[in-house]
Amino acid sequence: MNFSELFELSGLLGRFSPDGKCLASCVQHRLVVRDVSSLQVCQLYTCLDKIQYIEWSSDSLFILCAMYKRGIVQVWSLEQPDWHCKIDEGSAGLVASCWSPDGRHILNTTEFHLRITVWSLCTKSVSYIKYPKACQQGVVFTKDGRYMAVAERRDCKDFISIFVCSNWQLLRHFDTETQDLFGIEWAPNGCVLAAWDSCLEYKLLLYSLDGRLLSSYRAYEWPLGIKSVAWSPSSQFLAIGSFDEKVRILNHVTWKKITEFEHPATIASKKTIVYKEVEKSPSVETERLSFPPTKALASSLFSTQSKYEISQVPVSLQYIKPVADRANPKVGVGMLAFSADNCFLATKNDSIPNAVWVWDIRRLKLLVVLEQLCPIQGFQWDPRQPRLALCTGTSRVFLWSPAGCVAVQVPGEGDFQIVSLSWHSSGDSMVLLSKDNCCVCYLEREEVK
Incomplete structure (x- = not known):
C-alpha cells in the first residue's frame, strides 16, 4: 500500500468523479479538483460561501456545490472553467440538492419541504414537485436513470409519486400503507421499490413500477422496528436491519423471509x-x-x-x-x-x-x-x-x-x-x-x- 500526502479538507467533502479521473475536495469556500493519477490540482473554484455539500454529475463534466445556509447552489464545468451557474432559491431556502441521472438537471428541496424545484441547465426551464416528505431517504432514482420515486406527505397521509426522468412527467401516484413513511429504495434492476415505515411500526412494503403492492412484510408488532435496509446488487435479496439486533433476508421470488442473522455478544461457533x-x-x-x-x-x-x-x-x-x-x-x-x-x-x-x-x-x-x-x-x-x-x-x-x-x-x-x-x-x-x-x-x- 502507498499513501499520498495529506490534503486540507473541510466537511468530509472528498469525492472521486464517476469516471475515476478526478478527485474533488473542499476547503471552506474553495473547491479543489485534482487529477487522480498525479494528484496535481487541475481546477480551483471559489464559491460564495462555505460549501456544505458537493456532488459530481453522472458524466463527470460538472460538479455542484451547495451552500444551504445561503440557499445557493453553484455549478462548475470541468471542460469550460470560465462557465458557471448559480441557482438561488431565495426566501424559499434550501435543505437538499442533487443531480438528476442525466447530469443536466438539478433537484433542490426547499426549507420545510414545501417543494422540489427541478432546474434544467440546458433549457433553463423550471419544474416543481409539491409536498415532498421530510424523511431519511425521500428521493431515489433507478440505476438506469429512467425513473425517479418521491416520497410525499399530503393531508396527513403518505404517498409515492413515480416520474419519468426524460421529461419529468408523472407516471404513477399512489398512497402507501404506512403511518410515517421513513425511506424508499429501488432494487438495482429498477423493477421493485421498497418503502418502509418509521421505527415505531415494523412494516416494509414492496411496489412494482406501476404502483401495485407486491408484498408487505412485518417481523413483529410492538417493539421498535426497521433501522436499515439494503438491496443485494443482483436484486435477489433484500436485507432488513432491525432494532431487535437481527438482520432478516427476503428473497425476490416470494418476498418471504429465507433466514435471519442474529448478533449475539458471545461468539460460540467454531x-x-x-x-x-x-x-x-x-x-x-x-x-x-x-x-x-x-x-x-x-x-x-x-x-x-x-x-x-x-x-x-x-x-x-x-x-x-x-x-x-x-x-x-x-x-x-x-x-x-x-x-x-x-x-x-x-x-x-x-x-x-x-x-x-x-x-x-x-x-x-x-x-x-x-x-x-x-x-x-x-x-x-x-x-x-x-x-x-x-x-x-x-x-x-x-x-x-x-x-x-x-x-x-x-x-x-x-x-x-x-x-x-x-x-x-x-x-x-x-x-x-x-x-x-x-x-x-x-x-x-x-x-x-
Whole structure:
C-alpha cells in the first residue's frame, strides 16, 4: 500500500468523479479538483460561501456545490472553467440538492419541504414537485436513470409519486400503507421499490413500477422496528436491519423471509473466525538510536502499531447496554452492505460498536467477525472484488477479504483520524477522510491466477 500526502479538507467533502479521473475536495469556500493519477490540482473554484455539500454529475463534466445556509447552489464545468451557474432559491431556502441521472438537471428541496424545484441547465426551464416528505431517504432514482420515486406527505397521509426522468412527467401516484413513511429504495434492476415505515411500526412494503403492492412484510408488532435496509446488487435479496439486533433476508421470488442473522455478544461457533485487533509498541534496537532522534524514528518510538490475531472461541464482544429513556438508542443493526459479487453481507450492531460481522450469503451463515479496539465509523466494499475496507476514527485503515485481514498505519506526522472512506471505481485506491484532512491510499492490484 502507498499513501499520498495529506490534503486540507473541510466537511468530509472528498469525492472521486464517476469516471475515476478526478478527485474533488473542499476547503471552506474553495473547491479543489485534482487529477487522480498525479494528484496535481487541475481546477480551483471559489464559491460564495462555505460549501456544505458537493456532488459530481453522472458524466463527470460538472460538479455542484451547495451552500444551504445561503440557499445557493453553484455549478462548475470541468471542460469550460470560465462557465458557471448559480441557482438561488431565495426566501424559499434550501435543505437538499442533487443531480438528476442525466447530469443536466438539478433537484433542490426547499426549507420545510414545501417543494422540489427541478432546474434544467440546458433549457433553463423550471419544474416543481409539491409536498415532498421530510424523511431519511425521500428521493431515489433507478440505476438506469429512467425513473425517479418521491416520497410525499399530503393531508396527513403518505404517498409515492413515480416520474419519468426524460421529461419529468408523472407516471404513477399512489398512497402507501404506512403511518410515517421513513425511506424508499429501488432494487438495482429498477423493477421493485421498497418503502418502509418509521421505527415505531415494523412494516416494509414492496411496489412494482406501476404502483401495485407486491408484498408487505412485518417481523413483529410492538417493539421498535426497521433501522436499515439494503438491496443485494443482483436484486435477489433484500436485507432488513432491525432494532431487535437481527438482520432478516427476503428473497425476490416470494418476498418471504429465507433466514435471519442474529448478533449475539458471545461468539460460540467454531466455524466462525474472530479476528481481534491488538496493539503493540514497536521495538527499536538501541544500536539504531541517535540523539536527538530523527523525526521518523521519534514518531515510531512513541506510536503504537496494530495487527489482527485470531481469537479462540467462545469470544465475548464488548456490549454496550442502550439507555432506554433517550431518543435514538444505540441498539439494532444500523449498517448493512452487500459485496459487489453478492456473496457477502457486512453488518454492524450498534450495541456492539467495535465489531463488524461478515456473513456468507451463499451458505447463509456467519463467516467472520472483526473485533476492533475502537468503534466502527464506516465500512465499504471494493466495487470490483470481495474486499471490505473499514475505519475506526484512528490513523489506520483495515481490510478484510476471504484471504485474511490486514491493519495498515497511515504514515505521516500529526494525528490523522479516519472517520470516512470511499473506494475508487477501479478498486485500486481509496480516499480516506478525517475532519480536517484527506489522503489517497493506493492498493497493489492482485494478479488474477
